[in-house]
Each structure stands twice: as C-alpha cells, then as structure tokens.
Amino acid sequence: DVQLVQSGAEVKKPGESLQISCKGSGYSFTDYWIAWVRQMPGKGLEWMGIIYPGDSDTRYSPSFQGQVTISADKSIYTAYLQWTSLKASDTATYYCARRHESSGYVEDWGQGTLVTVSS
Amino acid sequence: EIVLTQSPGTLSLSPGQRATLSCRASQSLSGSYLAWYQQTPGQAPRLLIYGASSRATGIPDRFSGSGSGTDFTLTISRLEPEDSAVYYCHQYGSSPRTFGQGTKVEIK
Numbered sequence: 393d394v395q396l397v398q399s400g401a402e403v404k405k406p407g408e409s410l411q412i413s414c415k416g417s418g419y420s421f422t423d424y425w426i427a428w429v430r431q432m433p434g435k436g437l438e439w440m441g442i443i444y445p446g447d448s449d450t451r452y453s454p455s456f457q458g459q460v461t462i463s464a465d466k467s468i469y470t471a472y473l474q475w476t477s478l479k480a481s482d483t484a485t486y487y488c489a490r491r492h493e494s495s496g497y498v499e500d501w502g503q504g505t506l507v508t509v510s511s
Numbered sequence: 512e513i514v515l516t517q518s519p520g521t522l523s524l525s526p527g528q529r530a531t532l533s534c535r536a537s538q539s540l541s542g543s544y545l546a547w548y549q550q551t552p553g554q555a556p557r558l559l560i561y562g563a564s565s566r567a568t569g570i571p572d573r574f575s576g577s578g579s580g581t582d583f584t585l586t587i588s589r590l591e592p593e594d595s596a597v598y599y600c601h602q603y604g605s606s607p608r609t610f611g612q613g614t615k616v617e618i619k
Contacts, residue, residue: 427608437548437556437599437610453607454512487555496603497546499567501555 394418396426396488396502403508404478411474412505414488421469422446425491427498428462428473432484442491443471478509513538513602515611523617530587532614534600539580544604547576547585550613551596559598560585592618 399413414426427442441452445464452462461474471488485506489498514537522530534545543563548556558567560576563583573588587594595618600611 436597436613437550437601439608439610442608451606455607492561495561496544496608497558497561497601498603499558499561501557504555 394500398502398505401506407477409476411472414471414502416469422466426471427489429487430484480509483509513605513609515600517611517614521615524590525619526590528590530590532585532598534583534611536581540602540604542604543579545583546601548599549596
C-alpha cells in the first residue's frame with residue numbers, strides 16, 4: 393500500500409527555522425511528484441509547490457516562492473518543506489501528497505503536520 | 512492563476528436527499544482537469560473524483576461528477592450521515608494549481 397508518513401507536530405517561535413518531512417513507501421519514490429499543501433486553521437487548501445524526487449525538479453506557487461524551500465532526498469524516500477524564519481502566519485497544517493503518475497491530480501495524502509508558531 | 516469559486520458555502524440536508532455542489536472556474540479548464548476532494552474534521556483530504564467525472568478507487572457510486580469548460584458539479588445522490596464533510600474542487604490543468612474555497616455539507 394502507498395503510504396506518506398509525515399513528521400510530528402511542531403511548536404516554534406517566530407524567527408526560528410524548521411524542516412518537516414514526508415516519507416513515502418509502497419511505491420517507486422523517484423517516479424512520482426510530491427506536492428505540499430497548506431491549510432491554515434479553519435480555512436481551505438492552498439497549493440504550495442511540487443517536487444519530482446527523481447531529479448529534484450521543483451515548481452512553486454507564486455504565493456509561496458521565496459517563502460519556503462521544497463526538497464527531497466531520494467536515497468531515504470523523503471521530501472521536505474523548510475522555513476528559514478517562521479512567522480506567526482505560518483501556523484497551519486501542512487500536507488504532503490502524491491501526484492498521479494501520468495495525470496496531474498493528487499491521489500494520496502500524508503496525515504498532515506501541524507506547525508504552530510507563537511511567541 | 513485560475514480562481515475556483517464554489518457554491519453554496521454551506522449545504523444543510525437530510526439523509527437520503529441529493530446534494531449538488533458547484534465549482535466555477537475563472538478560465539476554461541482544458542482537458543477537464545478537475546478533481547473533487549472530501550475532508551472530514553481532523554483528517555487529510557480524500558480524492559473522490561478526477562477528470563471531472565471519473566470516480567477514484569473505492570468511492571461509492573452515489574458520488575458523481577460532471578461538467579466541462581468553466582462549470583463543474585459534484586452530486587451526492589443519496590446523502591448518508593458519513594458524507595458530512597467539506598468538499599473542495601481542484602484544478603490541475605494550469606499552473607499554479609488551485610483549490611476552491613470549499614463547500615460544507617451538513618447532515619440534519
């Protein structure tokens with residue numbers, strides 16, 4: 393079975409850095425794009441960007457370009473979402489999700505990682 | 512960027528009734544690259560429909576999708592209590608990918 397297992401909840405202070413992870417299993421990790429999606433408390437889904445672990449080709453939504461870094465380590469089947477300086481407005485649940493191999497829709501989701509940024 | 516507008520914001524219906532959810536795109540979606548997701552509280556979204564009308568694996572046939580161009584619909588033919596959730600449409604034909612703001616379905 394395909395599984396995307398995300399790292400646990402984080403509580404950080406403004407200005408701190410953070411990296412959260414998403415480990416894929418049950419499929420060929422290098423052959424499927426992995427997306428990151430933000431959901432702020434009580435709000436809807438927002439597309440942040442996507443990475444192809446096979447060659448680390450990465451595409452960002454304009455709203456998130458320069459605000460986060462998406463990366464992947466194919467040797468350990470893991471994708472990452474990173475911040476260098478968190479803000480309170482980064483408080484949200486972040487989902488990783490696997491894109492269908494040939495079509496563009498996302499078909500499998502991680503369980504989500506809640507990031508809380510508070511002084 | 513393609514903006515997806517969902518309506519209504521909230522739908523309150525009884526079990527057994529039909530629910531009709533709308534998703535309108537600001538530009539035509541070539542190839543009907545539209546998906547629908549269901550999200551229950553505290554859970555990750557679940558894929559229901561892709562390609563505007565194809566049901567994902569394991570999705571009951573009471574869920575159906577239709578539409579093309581700029582207007583798309585998700586229909587739940589006979590509501591069951593477990594259908595209480597927020598439903599999102601998502602376009603994946605144009606970059607950046609975008610989601611609608613969601614429709615909340617409440618079961619009376």
